[in-house]
Structure formats: structure tokens, C-alpha cells
Amino acid sequence: MERLRAVKGMNDVLPEAIPHWRRIEQTFWRTVERYGYGEVRTPVVEPTGLFVRSIGEATDIVEKEMYTFVDKGEHSLTLRPEGTASAVRAYIEHNVAAREPVTKWAYLGPMFRRERPARGRYRQFWQGGVEIYGDPGPFVDAEMIDMVVAMLAELGVKDLEVLINSLGSGDTRARYLDALVAYLTPHCDALSEDSQRRLSTNPLRVLDSKVPKDREVAAGAPKILDFLGEEDAAHFDELQRTLDALGTPYRVEPTLVRGLDYYSRTLFEVQGKGGELGAQNTLCGGGRYEGLVESLGGPPTPAIGFAMGIERMLLVMGEDGGAIRPDVFVIVADAALRREGALLLKELRSAGLSADADLRGQSVKSQLRRADKSGAKIAMILGPSEVERSVVQLKDLAAGEQAEVPRAEAAARAARIAGRELV
Numbered sequence: 001m002e003r004l005r006a007v008k009g010m011n012d013v014l015p016e017a018i019p020h021w022r023r024i025e026q027t028f029w030r031t032v033e034r035y036g037y038g039e040v041r042t043p044v045v046e047p048t049g050l051f052v053r054s055i056g057e058a059t060d061i062v063e064k065e066m067y068t069f070v071d072k073g074e075h076s077l078t079l080r081p082e083g084t085a086s087a088v089r090a091y092i093e094h095n096v097a098a099r100e101p102v103t104k105w106a107y108l109g110p111m112f113r114r115e116r117p118a119r120g121r122y123r124q125f126w127q128g129g130v131e132i133y134g135d136p137g138p139f140v141d142a143e144m145i146d147m148v149v150a151m152l153a154e155l156g157v158k159d160l161e162v163l164i165n166s167l168g169s170g171d172t173r174a175r176y177l178d179a180l181v182a183y184l185t186p187h188c189d190a191l192s193e194d195s196q197r198r199l200s201t202n203p204l205r206v207l208d209s210k211v212p213k214d215r216e217v218a219a220g221a222p223k224i225l226d227f228l229g230e231e232d233a234a235h236f237d238e239l240q241r242t243l244d245a246l247g248t249p250y251r252v253e254p255t256l257v258r259g260l261d262y263y264s265r266t267l268f269e270v271q272g273k274g275g276e277l278g279a280q281n282t283l284c285g286g287g288r289y290e291g292l293v294e295s296l297g298g299p300p301t302p303a304i305g306f307a308m309g310i311e312r313m314l315l316v317m318g319e320d321g322g323a324i325r326p327d328v329f330v331i332v333a334d335a336a337l338r339r340e341g342a343l344l345l346k347e348l349r350s351a352g353l354s355a356d357a358d359l360r361g362q363s364v365k366s367q368l369r370r371a372d373k374s375g376a377k378i379a380m381i382l383g384p385s386e387v388e389r390s391v392v393q394l395k396d397l398a399a400g401e402q403a404e405v406p407r408a409e410a411a412a413r414a415a416r417i418a419g420r421e422l423v
């Protein structure tokens with residue numbers, strides 16, 4: 001009998017991988033809540049027209065990657081390839097603009113694109129994303145980019161680069177597209193087949209191509225930043241000043257265009273360098289989309305958002321980055337003190353700390369090694385004299401400092417070092 005298998009490019013996540021996923025999901029929710037976003041849950045399936053009209057007919061997603069089917073009622077439906085279009089549809093359908101001047105939504109869930117599967121590129125993948133409606137920026141643009149960087153830092157992703165660009169709005173784009181086509185047309189023969197076709201359907205996408213010969217031609221293309229109108233230029237300038245003020249590092253990348261048609265003005269991506277990312281190194285991407293709400297039937301509404309790929313985060317974080325790190329690792333100097341160790345663990349956990357230990361009766365040296373490997377921030381060491389005097393030796397593993405602390409104060413002291421609130 002033929003073995004049944006999952007659909008190519010769609011993955012199971014088994015229990016041993018779940019802690020890594022949870023850590024990302026929890027950090028995502030904790031962060032976005034701190035910035036005032038409410039969660040929105042939209043259906044996984046939408047009318048096909050929603051994606052065609054928002055993402056754009058001449059994009060890779062709509063041209064070749066959508067899972068589209070006709071249901072029994074003869075409606076053309078599509079598994080959502082991203083979250084922005086659905087969020088905008090819901091925002092319009094529930095008339096949210098009439099109730100609140102500024103709306104901040106966040107979502108996390110599976111998306112579907114029939115891409116060629118590779119490391120970090122799947123046909124079902126998960127995105128965490130946010131959208132803001134009603135604020136023209138540029139201060140929220142900077143805040144959003146800063147939030148992404150803070151979130152990645154909390155997840156331990158250090159080796160990254162933030163790229164920003166501006167696509168300008170209405171007039172700018174039209175003037176730039178004319179100049180781009182005028183530049184690309186004489187180079188047409190040097191372009192890949194795909195880019196030759198794009199030259200007439202969607203010339204911006206030529207800049208996005210990964211084909212080396214396309215990139216060579218694109219390198220000499222006019223830069224959109226030279227075409228920005230006064231207001232677009234001021235917007236982009238203030239974005240940079242605000243990022244500077246927030247201390248968020250970034251690089252202006254004038255060839256950044258991204259693969260969806262709805263963008264205008266601010267664009268950004270966060271690219272990772274470490275881990276096992278390979279070619280799929282874009283962790284997060286987003287930007288402003290000033291015309292989309294109106295073009296789908298809503299009131300004129302400025303908007304901005306981004307999404308991050310959860311699987312790519314897993315790759316860049318590697319095994320250690322994803323592991324649950326206890327705040328405290330308890331070490332007993334003597335196997336006879338293991339019951340005391342179990343009690344200390346319980347005290348710490350009831351106080352709201354995460355705590356772990358190796359109570360198999362190994363040597364102190366081996367327990368210290370386990371503490372180190374666990375990534376714990378603090379070790380608490382119990383010997384017979386500590387138990388007798390109701391104290392613990394508390395070692396800050398990052399700072400390498402050790403102090404004797406009364407047992408009753410141990411949790412509070414550890415919470416301060418670990419940056420946690422006690423319950």
C-alpha cells in the first residue's frame with residue numbers, strides 16, 4: 001500500500017520542537033501587547049479576488065503560488081498566502097474606521113504559498129504580523145521597526161540588518177516607473193525571460209529578481225529615492241531621524257522593492273545573517289500601503305504593517321536559541337540534599353521563576369556543567385551548611401559573581417537578576 005505523506009513543503013511540528021515555537025509565539029504576543037496591538041483572527045480561506053486585487057495580478061504570489069480551488073458552491077476560494085489582505089478586508093467589513101481613529105491589529109497563523117520548497121521556504125509556513133490603520137507616520141513607522149528589532153533581540157537574534165527604503169506615493173512611483181522602463185528597455189535582451197515579461201507587466205519586480213544577470217542590469221538602474229516628491233522625501237527623512245533618536249540601526253537600501261504590489265512610501269526588511277538561513281535570509285518584511293484600504297472599498301486610510309516568518313526565526317535562532325532557559329539552576333553539593341533541592345525548586349517556581357536541576361545524584365562539577373548548558377542565568381548552590389543556616393549560594397552566571405543570600409530572599413534576588421516579576 002502506498003505510504004501516506006504530508007503535502008510537499010508542509011511540515012509537522014512534533015512535541016520536542018514545540019518549546020521553540022512557543023518561545024517565539026510568546027515573545028511575539030508579549031511584545032505586541034506592550035505596544036498596544038489587539039489580536040485579530042481571520043479565516044484561513046478567502047475569496048480569490050481579495051488577493052488578486054490587493055497583492056497584485058503580476059506578482060509571483062498571484063501568478064504562480066496561490067492554492068486556489070472552486071468549492072461546491074462554485075466560488076473561487078484561496079488559502080491565504082499572507083495576512084494583510086484579510087486584515088484589511090475585516091477592517092472594512094466591520095466598519096472599524098468609524099469606531100476608532102487608529103487601529104492596531106496583530107495576528108499569528110499559517111499562510112500558504114506554492115513556492116519551490118527549500119530550507120526556510122515552505123508551502124505552509126507561519127507568520128506573526130501586525131498592521132496599523134489610520135496613522136500616516138512616519139513616527140509609527142519608526143516605532144514598528146524598533147519593535148521588530150526589540151523582539152528579535154529578546155529572542156537572542158543578534159546578527160541582523162535592518163534595510164529601509166521608500167517607494168514614494170502616487171506621483172513618485174509613476175515618474176520612477178517611466179524612468180525605470182526607459183533604462184531597462186535597451187537592456188531587455190540581457191534580462192531573464194521572467195524579467196523580460198515583467199518589464200511590461202510589473203517593472204519594479206525586475207529589481208527584485210534573484211537571477212544574477214538581472215541583478216547586474218538592476219545595479220545600474222535609476223534609484224527611486226532620487227524621484228521622491230517633497231512630502232515623500234520629508235516622510236522618509238523623518239523616519240530616519242526618528243530611528244536615529246530611538247537608537248535603531250538601519251541601512252538605506254534603494255533597490256529594496258519587496259514582492260507585493262500594495263506598498264507605497266516606507267518599506268523595510270530585517271535580514272538575518274547567522275544560523276542556517278542560507279538564501280532565505282529575510283526574517284521580516286513590511287511597509288506602508290496607503291491606497292489599499294480605499295481600493296478594497298474602505299475609506300481612505302493610511303496603513304503600515306509587517307510580518308515575520310516563524311520557521312525562519314527558528315532557523316536563525318538555532319537549537320540553543322530556541323531552548324527554554326531556566327532562570328535558576330539548583331545545584332546540591334551532596335546527594336543527601338536532593339530532597340532539599342526539590343523543595344528549593346518548588347519555592348522558586350511558586351514565586352514565578354523558571355527553575356531546573358539535575359537531581360540524579362551527579363557530582364557538583366557535572367551539575368555545574370548542566371547549569372551552564374541549560375543557559376540558566378543563575379545557579380543556586382545548596383550545601384549542608386547552607387541548609388542548616390537557611391541560606392543559598394547565589395551565583396550570577398553571566399557576571400560570574402557569587403553571594404550568600406538568606407533563603408527567604410533568594411527568589412526575589414534571582415528575579416531581579418533575571419529581570420522577572422514575582423507572583
Ligand code: HAM
Nearest residue numbers: 082084120121122125282283284285286305306307309
Ligand atoms: P512577505 O515578505 O511576503 O510579506 O512575508 C513576510 C515574511 O514571511 C518573510 O520575511 C518570511 O520570513 C516569511 N515567509 C514568506 N514566504 C515564506 C515561505 N514560503 N516559507 C517560509 N517563510 C516565508 C508579507 O507577507 C506581508 N503581508 C507583510 C506585511 C504586513 N506588509 C504589510 N503588512
